[in-house]
Amino acid sequence: MPRLATASAVATGAASAPFWAGCDAGELRFQRCRACGRADLPPAEHCRECLSGDQAWEASAGLGTVYSWTVVHRPVTPDFAAPYAPVIVELDEGPLLVTNLVGCPPARLRVGLRVAVLFHRAGAGPALPYVHPVTHAIPDGSTREA
Secondary structure, eight states, X not given: OOOOOOGXXXXXXXXXXXXXXXXXXXXXXXXXXXXXOOEESSOOSSOTTTOOSOEEEEEOOSEEEEEEEOOBSSOSSTTSOSSBOEEEEEETTSOEEEEEBOSSOGGGOOTXXXXXXXXXXXXXXXXXXXXXXXXXXXXXXXXXXX
């Protein structure tokens, strides 16, 4: 599993400021184009579909499904301990989020795994979004993945 990233791993800018402010507030935010309706992450100054500059920020419920992943065995930075699994999550609202999975060994990953966003503060930097498997309580007190 990854070690939680340090502040050196985060790049911020004017276009992404509302995204990072949301992360600091415990809210995952994404952009939706007012012209064509496309939902997008990461933040951009123009819509990737129609190139409109009329973007609105929306809050995500922070739930989605694993779309794809890879397992890293040789990290490029000491911020991460191998093996770990960067994942692409299709959020319920539509955009794709690239992040890291925590709380689940890479061997248990599968397409369609339900995940939820959680946030971790990166030192003095902004909070970072990660995902973990969604579990459901079973009447006997145990849990299972969604």
